[in-house]
Structures are given as C-alpha cells and as structure tokens.
Amino acid sequence: MNTPSTDIDIATVARLHARAPRSTYRLHLRGEPHETLWSSIDVLDYVAELGADAIYLSPILQAVPDSTHAYDVVDPTIVDAARGGEDAFIAFTDHARSLGLKVILDVVPNHMGVQQPRANPYWWSVLREGRDSAYAEFFDIDWDAGKLLLPVLSSDPAPDLDRVERDGDVLRVLGLDYPIADGTGDGTPREVLERQHYRLTAHDDRHAPTYRRFFNVTGLAAIRQENPDVFEWANRRYLDWVAEGRADGLRLDHIDGLAHPDRYLADLQQAHPGLWVVPEMVLERDEKMPLEFACAGTTGYDVMAYLDRLIVDPAGEQAFIDLDGSFGMPADAAELIDRARRECVAGPINADVERLARMATEIPDARAALDEILVGFRAYRTFLPDDGAELSAAVDRAxxxxxxxxxxxxxxxARLADAADPLAIRFQQTSGSLMGIAVESWVFFRFGRLTSLAEIGGTPLWWSVSPDEAHAFFAEHDRERPLAMTTLATHDTKRGEDVRARLAVLSELADDWAADVRRWFTDQPPASYALGSLLLQALVGAWPVSDDDLDYYVTKAAREFGEQTSWSSPNVEFEATVRAWIEGFRSSATAHGREVAAWVERIQPDGWSNSLTIKALQLAGPGVPDVYRGSEGWNLDLVDPLNRKTVDYERLRDSLARSGEIVPIDETAGAKVKLVSAALRLRRERPEAFAGYRPVKAEGEAADHLIGFARDGVIAVGTRLPVGLQQRGGWGETTVTLDGQWRDTLTGVQHSGSVRLADLLVSYPVAVLVAD
Structure with missing residues (x-):
C-alpha cells in the first residue's frame, strides 16, 4: 500500500455519493459505568425517530483502562471491553441496520495510549526488547538518540527513583509497571532500571521524550502509518467491518500528525473505493484542504468558524478592543500568539525540534533557524507538494x-520545501503540535475578548463574517466538498454551540457590556484581566452552571492560563482564590451576582435566536451535518470533559414527541429539537433537495438582518443580529421573494411570491421551507 495520492476517479465519486450519509448523530461512549455499546442500543430508536441517517460512534477499540474517551487505543485488534466488547458491537450494528441507520466509526491513526505501559502489549514489547522488538518500527521513535526517554517522573526525579520497586519481572515506579529486559535483572531495582532500553526522566525534561507524541501528551505515543505493516495492523478491523457491512464510513482523528496524510487517505480508498471518509483537520481562515486528498472533506471546524462569526456584530469590535486596552491588553492577539509559539518551541516541543535539528547537522545554526520558522508558522501544517504558501510566508517572517x-x-x-526530504516530512508533523499547544491550549485561555471566537478552527484575531463572505464560502464548499461533514459542537470544542451563540449577543451590546465589566473589575479586581474576562464570559454563556462544572472550569482555565498555576505545578490556593472571585459574580447574595443574572436574562432570548439560526443554516447547508449528542437541545456545555456527560434522553424524547406542535422558544429547548428533527427528516426523505446553493436576499429596511440560502428544493432563512432588529422596530415591511409554492416545515404554513418576513418568521426566528 502507501500508493501515491491521486485524484479520485469519476466512478469512485459516484460511489462516494451513494455511500455518504445524509446526516450523522454523534454518540460519545465513556465506557462502564457510563455509556457503552450495550446501553446505547436503546438510544438508536430515538436517533432514528429524530431523523438522523447515521450513528457516528466515538472510538471503540481497546483503550487504556478507565479511559473516558478511547482516543488512547492500546490494542487495535479488539473492541474495548469497557464499552461492551465484540458481542455488543455486533448487537449494536445489527439494531442500527434494522432501523436503517448507517454506522460511522472514529479512527485514531496518529497515536496509541501508553500512559499505562502494561496495558499496551505492543509498547510493552518495545520497552522490554528495545530495537529488537517486532514493534520497534511501529512507533515513531528516534532510536538514534539513545535510550528511549520517558518523561514520567516528578520535576525532581531523585526521590521517585529512590522508591523504585521490583515485583517479579517488572519494575514499579509511581504505581506504574515497567518491563525488565532478559538478562538485566541482577542487582538493586535502581541498578536494574539503569540497564533497560528506556530511561525514566522528569516530566518537564526538555530533551524528552524521544518519541513523537500527540501534542505534548506523554501518554499518547505516535505510530507510523507510512509503514505498510502498521497500516494493515492498525486499520484492519475498520476495513473488515466496512467489508462486512457493519460500518459505512470513517472519521479520522488528527491526520495532521501523519507523515503522509494523502497516502493514508489513498490507501483507505484503495481498500474500499467510494468509502465516505472525513479526516479531522484544523484549517486556518482561507486555508483549504487540497482537492487531491481522497476523502469527502473535513469534519467541519471550518464551517463552524464561519457560522459563529456570522452572528457577531462587526460594530461591536472596537468597544471590546477599548475594554481590553483599558486593562492593558493588546489591540490584537498577534504578539501574544507569537510569544506563546516561542514558549512552546523552547518548552513542550523542544525535543521534537531537537530531533529536526539532528536531521540538519550540515547547516550551521539549524536549530535557531528552525525555531524562527516554526514561530512564524501560522497553520497546522503544509501538505507538500500541494501547498507551500504558508511555508514561504513563515520563512519570510523568520x-x-x-x-x-x-x-x-x-x-x-530549501530542505523544507522538498516534499521528499525527511526533514520536510517531519517538520510537517511537528508544526501541528505547536499550533495545538500554543494557540488552542494556551492563547484560547489567555485572550478573553469575545471568547466565543476562541474555538477550534477559528482565531480570536478574526472577529466577524459578513453575509456576502459567508455565501461565498458556502457556495465554494458546495462546489468542492459537498459531502464533507459539518458541525457546531464536538467532544473537543471549548464551549457548547449555544454558549457561543449566547455570547455573540454581547457583540451587539458591546458598549453596555464594556461599561459594566469596567465597573465590576474595578470594584472586584480579578487576578488577571484576561483570566477574569474568560471566566466571566463562561459564567454568562453557560448559565446556570453547576458547582462541579464551575469548579472544574476554573481549575482548567487557570492552569491553561498558566501564570500562577499549571497542570505540572498546581497552586491550589490561587485556584481557590479565583473560584471565590467568580462566585462573587454568580451568587444571588451579591450585587454583582444579581447584575450578571440580569445580563443573562437580557441576552438569553437573543441567544436562542442565534442558536436556531446557525443550527438551521448548518442542517440545511452544504455538507453532511453532524448533531453532537444532546445538542439537539440547548448545548450549554463548557470544555471537555464537561461536554461528554450523560445526556438526558428521556427529556429529549418528550420534546421530540411534541415536535408536531408550535412549541415555544424557552428553557425546555423544544423549539430546537423541533428544528433539528424537521431538518434531519427532510434530508433523509428528500436528499435530492439539498443540492446546489444560491443566496436568498431580502428587500426592505431590515434586509441586512436576514441570512438565508436556497438549495434545489429547500430554502433556509434565519435572523441575524436580533438585538439590532428589535432596536429598529422589527421586520416592518421587509420581504423575501419565493418562486413557486413553499411549505414551512416548522409551522406547516404555505408561502409563495413576495412574503413579509414579519409573517414568515412570526413563530420562530428561522424557517426551513420545502418546495411543494
């Protein structure tokens, strides 16, 4: 395998269209005692009734014990026992088939879980046998660097090493087992440890690890999909399930880390021509996946970024910039991002950059040059030879x-521009870690201007999108990747889709919000303005947030912010102070708490309007829409793992049972369930109606507040900037012209010709019209 990437032929495209789902519904299986394949069988009937065409599962292969996400696979040959095992998967897929549901599987091609070495038999073999292991070349290890460095000890490793124990044929350190190589077992435990193929070192050792990992997660060791044996071993179960009819498509996790993403995609298509495959890729603004990639498109972060910004008022940006400036924050985040990149290159990915430098020893100052190019890099990676523009720009910045x-x-x-050069290949694998750590994990928690914009696939530097920009993007999406997945929420998003929709309302009330924040932060100063702004917006966006969720969010935000506490050196006293500070804005016993509650009451209805608008556009727009578990109701989750909690399906079933009625827009989320079900059922029953794309424009004094488009047999319209619409007195006599007869799937009302928006949108701020 590992054939060169080629364009998909016409026959394969036809098969792709035939096999692609019309929509997907994501289930997240945390494993026992929570969601398993067995327990999720009962959810399938609801998902089918909701209208989804496919069930999309989180990873199901054997994972690290007690893993709540299973992106840390330890054995790709068996189904995870904690998620039900082989029998459960067969029963689950049998029932899905009986309901007419396709099954989409989540593949983890970049890495495996190694945080519990004994749980992963392949990693265990490598630790015990070193380069002589049959799996030594399966993992992306720099064997030329000497012993395999494992950064698993405390910052001062000496006390940990003094407590090494031996138990038969294993060494035990900090509660974890490590193997003893044959013939090395004589002497004290410390002496035995010194003879192994691996060396344990401090977790913050800048020269470790000597294996590629996922970002800076030591417990996730990268594998080499470019090796044909690895491809066969790591992907065989998925490919067999496709052949057996138990799987209909694949979502691919983090292919940015692979040596040759294009070849990996081509290998999958070679195994099953026309297979619907959507890789997770984070694309920067105006960046596109190479059309040569043999897949349907990405998992939809690009669409999410546009929809989030479509509901942000461009006129509100300056007030937020001025608010930041009054507390010493820069006008934009560019300097902050560059500083974070430089910190990351010298810290979490230093070992990766050292490995790059060892590949260019003939170049004086190669390490320093690599540092500057990486700091200047603005994308996850290049995909040479298809795209070298960002590399050229990074070199200019350097x-x-x-x-x-x-x-x-x-x-x-010169070497990085050569797609065949091993240095260029590894550089492309390294740059994604820099982006993921420095921007997503650090800057997104350090730049608290309008936090709905600090989301995967976006950047806080990008404020808003005009209707014309959105239409151009979606029209191109329909032409180039009409079967790509689209989404508004995932297991990785920093905030739920309805948290972001509510926060976007603040952009329409920017002056009022800025005035109150200035007063609040003067009366009750935060430890840091940026951290305070981040937490305050989280509180407003996710209100009413539980004690446990707020506690966790404060801890994660403060540690990712990284000034006075961190994951490696937690300062619990500081964290308690921050928790007490934000409680002052949450408690009804304080004046500030009552004011914040009043703000939530003020913006909540317009947040609902924003939510329904972007949901309608996602569900009816180009691509294959995914509904993340429970987000058919109000999705007020915060960062993972808070967005992976058990879903109240009984409540959602009750809402679905009432979806034939004109339900109010309120806390019950019945209106959103109604919208999602109507759109999904329509996609399932009339897929031919969801082709093509053309903007729908309104006429009249409030025309700028309508956003919509027409497909071949469906029209979706929504309300944009609802606060401004109310301030101008509503829709007035603004109209939209409909050619032919159309029925609103939400109200059942027929419309044709010139229609007043005040009549079309009288019950809901959105309409999904189908041609009659």
Missing part, C-alpha cells in the same frame, strides 16, 4: 524576525 540567521533560514527552507 528572516524579518532574525535577519542575522538569514543564511541558515534559507538553507533550512
């Missing part, structure tokens, strides 16, 4: 930042 290194930068850049 020269400008460090002119004294121009010669070294040019020499390194």
């Amino acid at each position: 020269r400008a930042a460090a002119p004294q290194l121009t010669s070294a930068i040019d020499a390194v850049a």
Whole structure:
C-alpha cells in the first residue's frame, strides 16, 4: 500500500455519493459505568425517530483502562471491553441496520495510549526488547538518540527513583509497571532500571521524550502509518467491518500528525473505493484542504468558524478592543500568539525540534533557524507538494524576525520545501503540535475578548463574517466538498454551540457590556484581566452552571492560563482564590451576582435566536451535518470533559414527541429539537433537495438582518443580529421573494411570491421551507 495520492476517479465519486450519509448523530461512549455499546442500543430508536441517517460512534477499540474517551487505543485488534466488547458491537450494528441507520466509526491513526505501559502489549514489547522488538518500527521513535526517554517522573526525579520497586519481572515506579529486559535483572531495582532500553526522566525534561507524541501528551505515543505493516495492523478491523457491512464510513482523528496524510487517505480508498471518509483537520481562515486528498472533506471546524462569526456584530469590535486596552491588553492577539509559539518551541516541543535539528547537522545554526520558522508558522501544517504558501510566508517572517540567521533560514527552507526530504516530512508533523499547544491550549485561555471566537478552527484575531463572505464560502464548499461533514459542537470544542451563540449577543451590546465589566473589575479586581474576562464570559454563556462544572472550569482555565498555576505545578490556593472571585459574580447574595443574572436574562432570548439560526443554516447547508449528542437541545456545555456527560434522553424524547406542535422558544429547548428533527427528516426523505446553493436576499429596511440560502428544493432563512432588529422596530415591511409554492416545515404554513418576513418568521426566528 502507501500508493501515491491521486485524484479520485469519476466512478469512485459516484460511489462516494451513494455511500455518504445524509446526516450523522454523534454518540460519545465513556465506557462502564457510563455509556457503552450495550446501553446505547436503546438510544438508536430515538436517533432514528429524530431523523438522523447515521450513528457516528466515538472510538471503540481497546483503550487504556478507565479511559473516558478511547482516543488512547492500546490494542487495535479488539473492541474495548469497557464499552461492551465484540458481542455488543455486533448487537449494536445489527439494531442500527434494522432501523436503517448507517454506522460511522472514529479512527485514531496518529497515536496509541501508553500512559499505562502494561496495558499496551505492543509498547510493552518495545520497552522490554528495545530495537529488537517486532514493534520497534511501529512507533515513531528516534532510536538514534539513545535510550528511549520517558518523561514520567516528578520535576525532581531523585526521590521517585529512590522508591523504585521490583515485583517479579517488572519494575514499579509511581504505581506504574515497567518491563525488565532478559538478562538485566541482577542487582538493586535502581541498578536494574539503569540497564533497560528506556530511561525514566522528569516530566518537564526538555530533551524528552524521544518519541513523537500527540501534542505534548506523554501518554499518547505516535505510530507510523507510512509503514505498510502498521497500516494493515492498525486499520484492519475498520476495513473488515466496512467489508462486512457493519460500518459505512470513517472519521479520522488528527491526520495532521501523519507523515503522509494523502497516502493514508489513498490507501483507505484503495481498500474500499467510494468509502465516505472525513479526516479531522484544523484549517486556518482561507486555508483549504487540497482537492487531491481522497476523502469527502473535513469534519467541519471550518464551517463552524464561519457560522459563529456570522452572528457577531462587526460594530461591536472596537468597544471590546477599548475594554481590553483599558486593562492593558493588546489591540490584537498577534504578539501574544507569537510569544506563546516561542514558549512552546523552547518548552513542550523542544525535543521534537531537537530531533529536526539532528536531521540538519550540515547547516550551521539549524536549530535557531528552525525555531524562527516554526514561530512564524501560522497553520497546522503544509501538505507538500500541494501547498507551500504558508511555508514561504513563515520563512519570510523568520528572516524579518532574525535577519542575522538569514543564511541558515534559507538553507533550512530549501530542505523544507522538498516534499521528499525527511526533514520536510517531519517538520510537517511537528508544526501541528505547536499550533495545538500554543494557540488552542494556551492563547484560547489567555485572550478573553469575545471568547466565543476562541474555538477550534477559528482565531480570536478574526472577529466577524459578513453575509456576502459567508455565501461565498458556502457556495465554494458546495462546489468542492459537498459531502464533507459539518458541525457546531464536538467532544473537543471549548464551549457548547449555544454558549457561543449566547455570547455573540454581547457583540451587539458591546458598549453596555464594556461599561459594566469596567465597573465590576474595578470594584472586584480579578487576578488577571484576561483570566477574569474568560471566566466571566463562561459564567454568562453557560448559565446556570453547576458547582462541579464551575469548579472544574476554573481549575482548567487557570492552569491553561498558566501564570500562577499549571497542570505540572498546581497552586491550589490561587485556584481557590479565583473560584471565590467568580462566585462573587454568580451568587444571588451579591450585587454583582444579581447584575450578571440580569445580563443573562437580557441576552438569553437573543441567544436562542442565534442558536436556531446557525443550527438551521448548518442542517440545511452544504455538507453532511453532524448533531453532537444532546445538542439537539440547548448545548450549554463548557470544555471537555464537561461536554461528554450523560445526556438526558428521556427529556429529549418528550420534546421530540411534541415536535408536531408550535412549541415555544424557552428553557425546555423544544423549539430546537423541533428544528433539528424537521431538518434531519427532510434530508433523509428528500436528499435530492439539498443540492446546489444560491443566496436568498431580502428587500426592505431590515434586509441586512436576514441570512438565508436556497438549495434545489429547500430554502433556509434565519435572523441575524436580533438585538439590532428589535432596536429598529422589527421586520416592518421587509420581504423575501419565493418562486413557486413553499411549505414551512416548522409551522406547516404555505408561502409563495413576495412574503413579509414579519409573517414568515412570526413563530420562530428561522424557517426551513420545502418546495411543494
């Protein structure tokens, strides 16, 4: 396998259209005692009744014990026992088939779980046998660097090493077992440890690990899908399930880390031509997946970024910039991002950059040049030879930042531009870790302007999207990747889709919000303005947030913020102080708490309007829409793992049972369930209606507040910037012209010709019309 990437032929495209789901519903299986394949069988009837065409499962292969996500696979050959095992998967897929539901599986091609070494038999073999292991080349290990460095000890490792114990044929350190190689077992436990193929070192050792990992997660060791034996071993179960009719498509986790993502995709298509495959890729603004990639498209972060910004008022940006400035924050996050990148290159990914530098020893100052190019890099990765524009731009930025290194930068850049050069291949694998750590994990928690914009696939530097920009994006999406997945929430999003929709309302009330924040933060100063703004917006967006959820969010936000506490060096006293501070804005016993509650009451209805608008556009727009478990109701989750809790399906079933009525827009979320079900059922019953794309424009004084489009047999319209619409007195005589007869799937009302928006949108801020 590992054939060169090629364009998909016409026959394969036809098969792709035939096999693609019309929509998907994501289930997250946390394993016993929570969600399993067995317990989720009961959910399938509800999902089918909701209208979804496919069930999309989180990873199901054997994972690290007690894993709540299973992206830490330890054995790709068996179904995870904690999620039900083989029998449960067969029963689950049999029932899905009986309901007409397709099954989409989540594949983890980049890495495996190694945080509990004994749980992973392949990693255990590598630790015990070193380069002689049959699996030594399965993992992406820098064997030329010497012993395999495992950064698993405390910052001061000496006390940990003094407590090493031996138990038969294993060494035990900090509660974890490590193997003893044959012939190395004589002497004290410490002496035995020194003879192994691996060396345990401090968790913050800048020279470790000597294996590629997922971002900076030591417990996730990368594997080498470019090796045909690895491809066969890691993907065989998925491919067999497709052949057996138990799986209809694959979602691929983090293919940015692979040496050759294009070849991996081509290998999957070679095994099953026309297979619906959607890789997770984080694309920057105006960045596109190469059309040569043999897949349907991405998992939809790009669509989410546009929809989030479509409901943000461009006029509100300056008030937020001024608010930041009054507390010493920069006008934009560019400097903050560059500083975070430089910190990341010198810290969490230093070992990866050292490995790059060892591949370019013929170039003086290669390490310094690599540092500057990485700091200047603005995307997850390049996909050479298809795209080198970002690399060229990064090289230009590096020269400008460090002119004294121009010669070294040019020499390194020449090698990085050669797609066949091992240095270029590994650089492309490394840059994604930099982006994921420095921007997503750090800057997104350090730049609290309008936090709904600090989301995967977006950037806080990008404020809003105009209707014309959105239409151009969706029209291109329909032309180039009409079967890509679209989404508004995932297991990785920092905030639920309805948290972001509510926060977007603040952009329409920017002056009022800024005035209150200035007063509040003067009366009750936060430890840091940026952290305080982040937490305050989380509180407003997710209100009413539980004690446990707020406690966890404060802890995670403060540690990711990283100034006075961190995951590696937690300062629980500081965290308690921050928790007490935000409680002052939550408690009804305080004046500030009552004011915040009043703000939530003020923006909540317009947040609901925003939610229904972007949901209608996602569900009816180009692509294959995914509904993340429970987000057919109000999705007020915060960061993972808070967005993976058990869903109240009884409540959702009750809402679905009332979806034939004109239900109110209120806390019950019945209106959102109604919208989601209507759109999903329509996609399932009339898929031919969801082709093509053209903007729908209104006429009249409030025309700018309508956003909508027409497909071949469906029209979706929604309300944009609802606060401004109310301030101008509503829709007035603004109209939209409908050619032919159309029925609103939400109200059942027929419409044709010139229709007043005040009549079309009298019950809901959105309409999904189907041609009659």
